[in-house]
Amino acid sequence: MSGARLPQVFLKLLGLVAPAVALTDAQRCVRLADTYIKNVHSLDTLYLPANESYRVPASCGMGLGDDLLAQTSVNVCVVNVICNTSSTSATRIEVWLPDADAWYGRILGTGGGGLGGCVDYDNLKYGPSVHFATFGHDGGHDGTSGAAFAKSDEIVVDYATRGLHVAAVTSKLLVRAYYGRPQDKAYYNGCSNGGRQGMRNAQDFPDDFDGILAGAPAFNFINLLAQSNIANLASHKLSDDDWALVRTEVLRQCDGLDGLHDEIVSDPDACQFLPEALLCEGEKRPDCLSLEQVEAVRTIHSPLYGDHGELLAPRLDPGAELDTLFWPLIFGPSFYLFGHEWWQYVVYNDSSWEPSPDFGLKEIADAKKRDAQLPVDSFSPDLSAFRKRGGKLLTYHGSRDILIPSGTSLWYYQRVQRALSLPPSAMDEFYRLFLVPGMSHCYMGAAASAWQIGQIGFSVWSNSSDSHALFALVDWVEKGSAPETLRGSTSVSVNTTVATPSTRRHCKYPARSVWKPDVQDWSCVQFP
Ligand SMILES: *[C@@H]1O[C@H](CO)[C@@H](O)[C@H](O)[C@H]1NC(C)=O
Ligand SMILES: *[C@@H]1O[C@H](CO)[C@@H](O)[C@H](O)[C@H]1NC(C)=O
Ligand SMILES: *[C@@H]1O[C@H](CO)[C@@H](O)[C@H](O)[C@H]1NC(C)=O
Ligand SMILES: *[C@@H]1O[C@H](CO)[C@@H](O)[C@H](O)[C@H]1NC(C)=O
Ligand SMILES: *[C@@H]1O[C@H](CO)[C@@H](O)[C@H](O)[C@H]1NC(C)=O
Numbered sequence: 199m200s201g202a203r204l205p206q207v208f209l210k211l212l213g214l215v216a217p218a219v220a221l222t223d224a225q226r227c228v229r230l231a232d233t234y235i236k237n238v239h240s241l242d243t244l245y246l247p248a249n250e251s252y253r254v255p256a257s258c259g260m261g262l263g264d265d266l267l268a269q270t271s272v273n274v275c276v277v278n279v280i281c282n283t284s285s286t287s288a289t290r291i292e293v294w295l296p297d298a299d300a301w302y303g304r305i306l307g308t309g310g311g312g313l314g315g316c317v318d319y320d321n322l323k324y325g326p327s328v329h330f331a332t333f334g335h336d337g338g339h340d341g342t343s344g345a346a347f348a349k350s351d352e353i354v355v356d357y358a359t360r361g362l363h364v365a366a367v368t369s370k371l372l373v374r375a376y377y378g379r380p381q382d383k384a385y386y387n388g389c390s391n392g393g394r395q396g397m398r399n400a401q402d403f404p405d406d407f408d409g410i411l412a413g414a415p416a417f418n419f420i421n422l423l424a425q426s427n428i429a430n431l432a433s434h435k436l437s438d439d440d441w442a443l444v445r446t447e448v449l450r451q452c453d454g455l456d457g458l459h460d461e462i463v464s465d466p467d468a469c470q471f472l473p474e475a476l477l478c479e480g481e482k483r484p485d486c487l488s489l490e491q492v493e494a495v496r497t498i499h500s501p502l503y504g505d506h507g508e509l510l511a512p513r514l515d516p517g518a519e520l521d522t523l524f525w526p527l528i529f530g531p532s533f534y535l536f537g538h539e540w541w542q543y544v545v546y547n548d549s550s551w552e553p554s555p556d557f558g559l560k561e562i563a564d565a566k567k568r569d570a571q572l573p574v575d576s577f578s579p580d581l582s583a584f585r586k587r588g589g590k591l592l593t594y595h596g597s598r599d600i601l602i603p604s605g606t607s608l609w610y611y612q613r614v615q616r617a618l619s620l621p622p623s624a625m626d627e628f629y630r631l632f633l634v635p636g637m638s639h640c641y642m643g644a645a646a647s648a649w650q651i652g653q654i655g656f657s658v659w660s661n662s663s664d665s666h667a668l669f670a671l672v673d674w675v676e677k678g679s680a681p682e683t684l685r686g687s688t689s690v691s692v693n694t695t696v697a698t699p700s701t702r703r704h705c706k707y708p709a710r711s712v713w714k715p716d717v718q719d720w721s722c723v724q725f726p
Contacts, residue, residue: 223297227275228377233375235368238350240280241287246294247273254319256290257341260311260654261320262453265494265592269542275296277372281364283338287352289361290316291342293333295376296326298680304672305329305373307366310337313357313536321387324655326669329380331373335365337395341394344539346549351572359398360572362386366399366406367656382665383675389413389640389653389669390602393593398576398608400591402583409675411667412593413640413653414602415575417610418511420569422602424562425502425511426528427537433529437493439528440487441519444495448475449518455712460698462636463517464711466597466604471499471516501605512605521600522637544568577610579617582631591629592681594653594704596637598644605688607631610708622708631707632684648702649703650685659687663702682706683722 221229224245226428231243251269254262262268275295290379295301303319306325308318317334325332338356339346347354356364362391366384374380386407388396393415400410416422436444451457452469460462463469474493478486487495502511519525528534533553545565553561569575584591597609611631615622616691636647641657643649650657663681665667670681683703705711712723 206495208381214606218588223273223275224296227295230275230277230372230376233277233372235281235371237282238279238368240278242276242278244276246270246274247278248403249404252276252543254292256315256317256336258314258316259319260314260316261318261323262395266416268319268323270294271327272300275376279368279372281368283356283360283364284350284352286350287338287356289338289356289364290315290317290336291333291365291368291573292322292335293331293372294322294326294330295331295373298377300326300329301377302329304330305366305369305381306332307362307384307386309362309386309388310334310335310357311348311390311392312342313391313539314342315339315346315357316342318388318392318569320654320656324658327655329349330385331369333365333369335361335393337361344513344536344543345549345573346543347539347545348549354544354572354574354674358572358576359402360506362395362399363403363406366403368704370514383408383672385654385668385671385675387411389415391416392416392417393640399589400581400584401576401578402636404587404589407589409592409671411592411653411671413575414595414604415593415600415607415610416602418606419575419577420562421502421510421575422606423534423537423540424557424565426534426601427541427553427557427561428502429498429514430528430534430537431557432494432497433551436487436491436532439484440491443485444473447473448519451475456635456711458698458716460636460644461517461520462598462644462646464513464597464635465606465633466515466517468710469516473499488509504562509609510562512609514605515597515599515603515605518598518600518603520644521598523642524600524639527664536663540566544572544574559623563710577613578711579610581614582618585618589628589675590671590680591660592632592667592674593630594632594634594651594667596639596643596647596649596685597633597635598637598647599639601639604633608633608707626680626706630681632681632704633707633711634684634686635702635711637686638708642689646688648688648700648704650689651686651704653682657689660685 227245251267277293308321308349315336351367393412394417396412456464476487481576482488636644637649665685674680709722
């Protein structure tokens with residue numbers, strides 16, 4: 199090859215041939231549609247100039263309006279791929295490639311949310327603007343519902359783990375074809391089910407990504423959904439007014455434990471919430487709870503244990519009931535949607551299934567039996583291969599997450615530490631966990647919560663890597679400089695009776711966040 203090019207160079211130097219006209223990005227994007235990739239049965243490309251929009255080929259998209267129009271602030275080559283993953287399943291993959299001169303050699307992969315097959319356009323829009331070739335995937339089915347799972351077990355396998363892997367492999371091939379060279383580094387960013395997919399990927403396909411940013415992972419999947427179902431049923435014993443009493447009482451008992459009254463329980467582990475403080479003496483009254491209601495609150499605030507006394511799921515974070523964003527989903531009047539659909543379409547394959555009021559260990563056992571054939575649980579603590587290949591895992595969890603208790607992330611971290619027999623310093627080398635006080639599920643939260651840590655495009659308030667989770671991960675992977683803290687920012691200027699700073703350093707587990715009145719700021723304290 200180089201031999202054949204050499205004479206051309208000499209002729210060119212002699213001025214005997216016109217210089218070959220380099221293809222534009224738009225032309226290379228058209229050509230990219232001819233790329234051959236095994237098992238791919240549809241591959242379309244579209245050159246999308248900056249700020250122009252196109253209608254995505256799907257029924258849903260995270261971060262898009264009902265019009266399903268997507269756009270970003272830089273030019274991208276949009277690639278839509280459908281890849282067969284078995285004889286009865288296929289995953290849709292969408293890759294957004296910034297122009298060659300705007301690409302810094304990095305890939306960013308993303309995941310899903312809920313039971314959905316919705317591509318993460320929040321990250322697709324953001325990634326190329328900060329120079330990543332970015333991809334999303336639908337996890338093997340289109341739409342927000344889990345009904346597709348009843349069609350084939352293979353669709354569940356895509357959702358559980360295969361869809362992301364196939365998307366990573368395919369995207370790397372497309373990157374190579376478009377830019378003429380492979381990526382230098384590959385990253386992943388996902389939250390909730392997307393967080394689970396990231397953690398599961400580190401377990402199953404440790405070579406896919408050099409760095410994984412995973413938020414609020416739904417990784418103890420079956421037990422988590424079961425516990426949410428149980429909590430949902432218990433919550434219906436209280437009226438909205440009763441819940442208001444509980445919220446006030448949680449704050450009364452625990453808000454001040456971190457040193458500051460700001461409607462944030464920074465460290466849920468420090469709070470031993472006692473609902474009996476609300477028990478009426480005698481008749482139920484508006485300012486207290488009946489015994490049955492106190493028991494319901496206690497159920498919701500207790501860990502879930504199995505037949506043999508084993509821990510199945512940590513308790514709800516005390517104070518999480520203050521979250522109004524996701525409240526209707528889990529504690530609304532109807533049954534918990536994700537839990538309903540999982541038992542309907544996956545566990546029992548019976549779309550008419552309805553939960554009984556005593557939903558519990560029997561249904562969990564049924565789900566576990568199904569999970570043994572078709573594992574979606576992603577709680578294996580064996581990260582040894584990911585660690586060995588030098589992978590970095592940066593994780594975060596809000597301390598006011600009503601959908602996935604932050605204790606889940608703490609528990610998994612401890613499980614990994616025990617399973618691999620690692621001292622804290624060795625954990626630090628590849629796996630760091632940050633608890634974000636007052637943050638709700640993945641983002642948003644209490645008024646005083648500094649939840650913006652650059653975990654998603656719309657939460658970027660600073661490009662500095664000590665304040666931007668994705669850039670912190672990049673620095674860790676590429677420069678070996680690991681984040682000790684992550685500085686977050688509140689989304690509104692907070693004006694409480696207490697002067698709360700609008701930015702706050704979040705602590706690396708197991709350090710805890712404590713208010714220091716002398717300096718009027720938060721600090722991270724190691725407890726022995
Ligand atoms: C993918 O699957 C579809 C539907 O089952 C089939 O028609 C097609 O031939 C397959 N294509 C490839 C490349 O495997
Ligand atoms: C795209 O929109 C952004 C924000 O409105 C603007 O700053 C930028 O200049 C636009 N880019 C182009 C190429 O029009
Ligand atoms: C679920 O039931 C339907 C209708 O009976 C059947 O067609 C389908 O194959 C079943 N799904 C699985 C995964 O067994
Ligand atoms: C981050 O950097 C990008 C350019 O890379 C710039 O457009 C953006 O305004 C910066 N954001 C902040 C919050 O500094
Ligand atoms: C905050 O509250 C104080 C006292 O209520 C008021 O004087 C001040 O103007 C408020 N500041 C903002 C930024 O709203």
